[in-house]
Amino acid sequence: MVLEGIRLGENVEIEALDETEVNDVIETRGGKHSRAKNNFVEAVYKIRQVGSDFKWHLDVRVFSDGVAIRYRVPGAENGTFTETKVLGELTEFSLTLGDDDVTWTFSRPNNPKSELGNYEGIWEGVKFRDLPTRNRFHGSLYGLPVVLSDATKKAPFPYRLITDAALYSYSGMRLRAGDTGVLKVDLADKMFKKALPFKTPWRVLMLAGSLNDLVNSDLVPNLNPPPDLQLFNDTSYIKAGRSVWRWLKHNTGTPEEERHYIDMAQQLGYEYTTIDEGWESRKAGHSLMRDMAVQAVYDKFGTHYWKEVERLIEYAEDKGLKVFLWKNHGQVADPSNDYEDLRTFLDKVKHVGAAGVKGKQKSRHGVGLSEAIDKIELQEKILIEGAKRRLMINFHGCAQPSGQERTYPNAVTREGIMGLETNRFGSNPKLMPSHNAALPFTRFIVGPADYTPLSLDEKYKGPTTTAHQIATLICFDSYLQTISEDPQVIMESPFVDVIKKIPSTWDETRVLEPSAIGELAVIVRRKDDEWFLGVLSGSTETREVKISLDFLEDKEYTATIVMTKLLESDGHENTVMEEHEWFASAEIEVKLWGEDTKGDGYVMILSPPIDDRRRTMRQESVASWVSDDR
Numbered sequence: 001m002v003l004e005g006i007r008l009g010e011n012v013e014i015e016a017l018d019e020t021e022v023n024d025v026i027e028t029r030g031g032k033h034s035r036a037k038n039n040f041v042e043a044v045y046k047i048r049q050v051g052s053d054f055k056w057h058l059d060v061r062v063f064s065d066g067v068a069i070r071y072r073v074p075g076a077e078n079g080t081f082t083e084t085k086v087l088g089e090l091t092e093f094s095l096t097l098g099d100d101d102v103t104w105t106f107s108r109p110n111n112p113k114s115e116l117g118n119y120e121g122i123w124e125g126v127k128f129r130d131l132p133t134r135n136r137f138h139g140s141l142y143g144l145p146v147v148l149s150d151a152t153k154k155a156p157f158p159y160r161l162i163t164d165a166a167l168y169s170y171s172g173m174r175l176r177a178g179d180t181g182v183l184k185v186d187l188a189d190k191m192f193k194k195a196l197p198f199k200t201p202w203r204v205l206m207l208a209g210s211l212n213d214l215v216n217s218d219l220v221p222n223l224n225p226p227p228d229l230q231l232f233n234d235t236s237y238i239k240a241g242r243s244v245w246r247w248l249k250h251n252t253g254t255p256e257e258e259r260h261y262i263d264m265a266q267q268l269g270y271e272y273t274t275i276d277e278g279w280e281s282r283k284a285g286h287s288l289m290r291d292m293a294v295q296a297v298y299d300k301f302g303t304h305y306w307k308e309v310e311r312l313i314e315y316a317e318d319k320g321l322k323v324f325l326w327k328n329h330g331q332v333a334d335p336s337n338d339y340e341d342l343r344t345f346l347d348k349v350k351h352v353g354a355a356g357v358k359g360k361q362k363s364r365h366g367v368g369l370s371e372a373i374d375k376i377e378l379q380e381k382i383l384i385e386g387a388k389r390r391l392m393i394n395f396h397g398c399a400q401p402s403g404q405e406r407t408y409p410n411a412v413t414r415e416g417i418m419g420l421e422t423n424r425f426g427s428n429p430k431l432m433p434s435h436n437a438a439l440p441f442t443r444f445i446v447g448p449a450d451y452t453p454l455s456l457d458e459k460y461k462g463p464t465t466t467a468h469q470i471a472t473l474i475c476f477d478s479y480l481q482t483i484s485e486d487p488q489v490i491m492e493s494p495f496v497d498v499i500k501k502i503p504s505t506w507d508e509t510r511v512l513e514p515s516a517i518g519e520l521a522v523i524v525r526r527k528d529d530e531w532f533l534g535v536l537s538g539s540t541e542t543r544e545v546k547i548s549l550d551f552l553e554d555k556e557y558t559a560t561i562v563m564t565k566l567l568e569s570d571g572h573e574n575t576v577m578e579e580h581e582w583f584a585s586a587e588i589e590v591k592l593w594g595e596d597t598k599g600d601g602y603v604m605i606l607s608p609p610i611d612d613r614r615r616t617m618r619q620e621s622v623a624s625w626v627s628d629d630r
Contacts, residue, residue: 001056001071001200004085006049008056008071015055016046026222029409030240030505031448031477032525036218039064054078059199066206066219068165075197083195086171091185091203093162093175097128097148104147104442104517105131106418110428112137116174116188117369118361119143119399119416122431123438125518131177140177141186144400147442149517157207159214163446165202165223167402168380170194172371173201188371201402211441212511215523220446224403237355237390238409240479240505241271243324248421248452248460248484252278252326254300255308259315264487266319268500273316274324274358274394274482280305310352322355324394324480329359333378342381346389356392356412356480357382370399370416383408394450394480401447405479412480417443419451420484423460430462433599437538438518440475440511448478454485456493458571463540465564465593466575468601470495473502474534475523480504495562495577501605503527512547522547531557535602540594542567549586552606556581562603567593581609 001008024038045058057072069091075082106121108114115121116138128148132140150158162183164173171189178184185203202223208214227235244265246253252275253261262273279301301308313323332342349357359382361375369375379395386393387410395414404411418435422428443449453472455461461469473481481504483490490499508526515522521536522545531552535545559580566574573593592600 001086002088002090003073004087006052006054006084007090008047008049009090011050013048013050014045015048018044018046026218026406028218028221029238029405029479030507031405031479032216032506032509034507036222038218038222040222054081061202061223063219063222065208065213065217066204068202068204068219068223070166070200070202072199073194073196078196081196083193086187086189086192086194088190089173089185089187089200092178093183093205095128095148095160095181095183097181098151099127099129100151101128102126102149102151102517103128103131104149104438105142106443107134108418116141116143116371118397119370120418120422122418122435123442123518124434125149125438128181131183132179142175142177142183144172144174145442145446146175146183147445147517157209159208159211159441161204161206161208161214161445163204163206163220163400163402165204165220165403166225166407167201167371167376167404168407169198169373169377170201171373172376172399173203174371188369189373192373206445210511211515211517214441214445215511216509217445220401221403221406224406227407227409231384231387232409234390235409238392238412239271239322240412240503241322242268242481242483242504243272243274244268244270244487245274245276245452245482245484246486247274247276248424248455249457249486252276252300255312258312261487262312262316262319262321264491265321267491268487268496270321270483270487272322272324272355272480274326275309275312276326276358277328279309279326306348306352309354313353317353323353324356324358324392325349325354327357327359329361329378329382329397333361333374335374335377339378339381339385343385346385346391349391350389354391356394356410357386358394358396360396360415361398370397379404380408383411386410392480394482396450400443403447405447413448413450413478413482415450417449417451419449419453420455420460421452423455423462431464432462432538433464433468433536433540434518434538436464436468436472436475436599437521437536440521440523440536441515441517444477449476450478450480450482451476452482452484454483454490454499456485456489460484463598465567465573465598465600466495467562467564467603468536468599470499470502470562470603471534471536471601473499474525474532474603475521475536477506477509478504495575498560498562498577498603498605502532510551512551514545520545524551529608531604531606533602533604533606535590535592537592537594537600539592540596540599542592542594544589544591546587546589549588549606552586556609557606558609560605560607563590564593564600564602567595567598567600569595569597571597573598 055077102125145163
């Protein structure tokens with residue numbers, strides 16, 4: 001770390017070393033699983049700069065699946081030294097990799113300015129040796145996380161992931177690729193002031209022997225402090241669920257149109273509705289967007305929009321639903337009055353009865369905007385003030401999570417991902433299936449994401465099949481799962497019962513063979529006594545894969561399957577739903593269609609049979625969906 005007048009690590013003396021061991025089990029809120037092990041050995045090196053006598057600490061934690069370090073600068077030990085300027089950081093990750101080893105990063109070639117402004121990019125694998133020259137706009141700078149894969153799979157840990165954890169009141173880090181197999185920490189702010197004492201976020205190297213180990217790692221949230229029990233003495237208001245959402249298909253609606261969505265959400269058994277941008281008046285401080293379709297959403301609730309939204313929330317509560325309201329953070333991000341505008345807005349949100357806020361940092365598309373220290377501090381302020389009012393928070397226009405959901409459990413999800421809304425805008429290329437097949441092993445490793453999954457509409461689902469789209473509901477985890485598809489379309493679909501049944505949190509997650517980053521995601525999750533299998537093909541080639549069901553107990557299950565029956569070269573597809581009585585420990589062979597047009601998928605829900613007396617395997621085709629996109 002480089003401070004004003006001091007380069008920590010040069011000409012130093014270790015004065016003391018303290019070691020501790022922690023073995024703990026943490027009850028999670030049920031993202032990928034309901035319980036997490038937190039076992040590590042910690043070494044704290046107390047260090048003195050020779051000559052200046054400046055004191056600092058190096059904290060090192062070693063887990064079975066990785067290592068993390070951070071720097072701490074104490075206050076009292078440094079006498080009258082009360083404030084400093086942080087000018088940079090010298091931390092490097094030095095890696096030994098083969099020529100064919102692959103690094104997974106995200107980029108946005110069609111709009112590189114916003115790539116590190118909101119962390120919305122396409123995930124793709126490149127040779128590690130090509131990192132220094134690939135991203136020319138950002139000068140070999142990459143956002144987090146970065147995933148490295150051993151091509152031979154013979155290394156003790158063939159999967160490695162670099163990220164940060166516990167990012168609070170500090171500048172976020174990116175990674176700059178060097179020419180000698182080195183990834184260097186690069187802070188979003190080139191200079192910022194810090195009062196003593198302070199600490200950096202953790203710099204994390206995650207190690208995994210398999211994709212299953214990688215997906216199930218709790219390293220990032222475990223490096224965050226537990227919640228403040230005074231702030232979170234009652235977390236009963238923090239509830240998982242699925243939300244309907246008009247914006248992608250229709251923009252924000254009038255109060256009557258939003259009531260119609262609430263009616264359909266109730267029929268689907270969903271728990272939330274999200275009222276997006278446009279419920280406030282344009283006079284409330286909104287700046288018009290260039291997209292004329294988006295401009296049209298303003299003033300939908302009229303000049304008395306708070307009263308209208310209060311009536312809408314009362315209507316939703318009568319139907320058993322809660323409401324999230326949109327807000328542009330830029331309108332309440334004034335630290336000069338100690339965020340009085342923020343508190344006033346959240347007071348109103350609480351008064352009208354909303355359950356939470358979906359807020360976006362409207363970006364200037366500046367490099368590193370979402371990880372600048374002022375934006376990081378604003379996010380924490382929103383979480384704290386939201387918790388005081390028992391409000392949940394969904395961040396958009398932000399960077400990847402760093403485990404904040406452990407310290408602030410009202411942080412139910414966040415963006416920091418290129419999600420399905422990308423397919424709405426003609427200026428963007430449609431999301432490729434390889435992007436979706438990479439996400440469970442890249443972005444989703446570090447925390448939940450508001451990808452806003454599911455489209456049954458050819459216009460929005462891009463080059464993926466209906467089965468692929470439904471499988472994203474299983475493969476992508478978010479405590480608050482915002483559904484893009486119009487609920488009327490879902491209810492008219494033959495797959496409505498399958499879609500309704502998929503929850504947003506899980507008790508157990510397993511990655512199955514033959515999963516491969518960007519090529520194939522085979523993920524099975526358990527909720528209570530039911531198993532949900534989702535398969536995402538990242539390829540547009542037709543192929544067959546074998547999947548073992550040896551995770552099942554030695555008993556019979558009823559299987560409900562959604563799969564592609566036929567995909568033609570013009571993209572025309574026939575999707576079917578089938579029901580089977582199934583025996584345990586079976587192996588299934590799945591045909592994944594492609595025909596050089598779409599990435600396919602597969603969904604299976606395994607439930608204990610209602611009638612245990614039926615012992616013969618039976619197959620019954622109960623529904624068929626034929627696309628009409630010729």
